[in-house]
Amino acid sequence: MLDATNDDGRAYLQHRAQQFRAQVARRLDGSLTEEEFRPLRLMNGVYLQLHAYMLRVAIPYGTISPNQIRGLADIADRWDRGYGHFTTRQNIQFNWAKLVDIPDMLDALADVGLHAIQTSGNTVRNVTTDAFAGAAADEIEDPRPWAELLRFWSTDHAEFQFLPRKFKIAISGGKRDRAVIAAHDIGLRLRRQDGRLGFQVWIGGGLGRTPMIGKVVREFLPAEDLLPYVEGILAAYNLSGRRDNKYKARLKITVAERGLDVLREEIEEEFQRRRAVFRGHDEELLARLRDRFAAPVFREVDETGFHAARAASGAFRSWIDTNLSEHRVPGYASVTVTLKAPGAVPGDCTAAQMRLIAELAERHAHGDIRIAHDQNIVLPHVPKSELPALYAALREAGLATANAGHITDIISCPGMDFCTLATARSVPIAQELADYVRARDLDDEIGKFDVRISGCINACGHHHLGHVGILGLDRAGVENYQITLGGDGYEMPAIGERAGAGFPYDQVVPAIGRLIDAYLEVRESPEERFIDALRRLGPAPFKAALYPAEASHA
């Protein structure tokens, strides 16, 4: 185990921080060339960005304690500019780090049981899962013990540190998938079959420049065979993934080129050999992990005050209608705190906000905090009796925006304002679109509407999975934005389809405005979401709205 609850875990994190400190020193004294240092810094989460080094810290499976988030706040204050940026993969990025400070930052992380190990590089990345794990009403089982098992197993795994390309694993325990299983190199969905617990195993999903929905390689894998089977997948990929072209190096391309059946055969064969090597210690650890992730002691909740407050305040009612998710225990709810207030940069969180969340989690929510892949914060276990006080405190801090899942709850990468890879700005588009919707007071009217923006083809903003996706590109030195329609990262995994020609920067928000109008026009009822209307009608009416001139010539 690699966390602060455990001396051994902390000692390991300190050891890794020390190792990186030595690697920085060895880079400076010439023992390591820049070329050699690069993969080493990447596997420690250190990127060279536009303005400075960026440190990407893992929030393993999105679960973070109040003390840990306070640790992040301290780091933001001391070594960054007082904030961090939550990503779509349950990481937080500090964008203003100095290389010489990074070993100290890693030490500070280790002190609270956090790390930046394998948040980058061609290795197994931070394992992600459902932000509502352990709380969701539709959960088969809490996926986090397996996520932690996978993290422990993959950390410093000797065989898989130099894969053909990065490798992402997600695991999901709900009947509804909230971890975008189909967009990962390996996606694991917990299943129960004939009383046995196991996984439906997906491989070969991924976004980026060649978005692909994963395929099911095994319908049911008994849970105890997880590690040897995952090793079988990785061994097959490590040997046969392409290394001649980085754009063709992800597992999704290997699956597409070699065929799912060929790979399945290799995986199964290797799985049998590896199964002989694993002798049950992983099962023992898993039993301990289940104890560690045991739910808090839930209490009887008196909902009288909650209902009174709900009746009394329209704003409170609006917030709970939008930002609450059903909890498996009566009297409880999960709360989404969106980082998408008016004018906010999606995913940015200040040190003060982090400390406030820590305090509110302790006071109202059993001290449990999650970072969701949609760049929001979730308090998974909130007794409904605490909701009025929690709401009041959040509202005072500007964190009670009632827009979870709405069109203003936009997922966005940092874009060209920070990232060296980006070819266009993404944050300003997100801000201007949200401003536009708010100016027309349409946020609640539109309801659930998933917009995602990426500032380059690498698709960190997961634009392919948005009901509406916006991809910023560079066309001969000019920003140009492609719009995709019909993506879905949840119930029916789907890659959005490109609607047509791209738009210049200043035409993007007006185009989405026409799209909104068309949707409001054609929907059958307020309950019919944009994505439902699109599925019912097909893309034609929406393309016509995006490209009125072409439509009028047709």
Next chain:
Amino acid sequence: MLDANLDSRAATLNARYRNHAAVQVLRHALSDPDLGRVALVSSFGAESVVLLHMLSVASPDTPVLFIDTEMLFPETLDYQREIAARLPLTDVRVIRASEDEIAAVDPDGTLHQRDTDSCCNVRKVVPLERALSGFDAWITGRKRFQGGERKQLEFFEPEPPFRLRVNPLAHWRPEDIIDYMDENALPRHPLVARGYPSIGCAPCTSPVKPGEDPRSGRWRGSAKTECGIHFIGGRIVRGPVAPEPQPEPEVARVAPVAHLHVVTPVMERPAASKDNEMTTADLTQASTSAVPQADAPVLVRDDGFHPLEGQPDVSLPSDTDPDTLADHLNAAMIAVEFPAMTDGRGFTLARLLRELGYKGRIRATGSLIADQYAMARRVGIDEVQIPAALARRQPADQWLARADWREWDHRSRLAG
């Protein structure tokens, strides 16, 4: 931060430990923040076993530096192996001069006949100084009763410009040493019974007659009474000591060597796998001082650099079809190629070979760097062949830093 003023640090520590016995001095000193990083320097001579035993009880992880001048009595080497095997010390490092250094000053091994100071310097003072460069203090076995320069010894002595010396046995009498060895049933150096109460290098140590000073057998017939290692920073300064300007050394400096290459962990932790257990005997016989000569490649193992030896029966490119691995299971040695450090296919090929039951030697060849040594070992690779240029840029200590590959091997712990 350590107090930069050595004299005041020594005084503080002496005051703090004035009334302590040797064992307490040792035990407390090792965790005293005023001391910093500490190593024990041992000759594995006549009385060395006392401190080594104390250390093995108080703090077995403390580095122990053993200087092999390559002029020692064979009995000393045997004794060193015996003690290292018997005491649970986990970080015994064998320090030697490099072949380059010896070749430059003492190519035929006769320097001791012409210039004992120079010989001590190249074989002992310089290598030790280099090995001590990362430490804030070192522990010696010197005692007041040894007389001469040592009559005024304190527990803590400044060693300008940067280090402290710790002398836990400073106040011990000869009978204390004997008692301690008897009470703890410690093995004696075989030469003691043959009239050598103080043992250095073979050419410069002779037996002592009853009634003579025990150290009178050292450099007999010359005015020399100390090899020099205990004088660094004192009256005599030899070898590359400090970045600060130093008085011109009395003895010609040996040619500077760019790197340290023989810091050798002799014993594995007790928990280490039996299959890979490394004994002291393996190491003292291993040519760990293999300095990359010209462009000859170097082999890296858990104990440092070795000259290239043996020839793989087959060399597997990284695109080897895994279905063909079973054809090679009878080979004595298989090379697994890593065409680039970022090409990790060889790690899986090696793992597959081991899964198929391959028991022979696996050598990684190509482009692995020191930071990947632990990965190679964990997947079943025994040794890594590296080009001379890389061995110069990443000397043995950088590889030895990852010889701890059994530590923190999460995957192996899970597999069981």
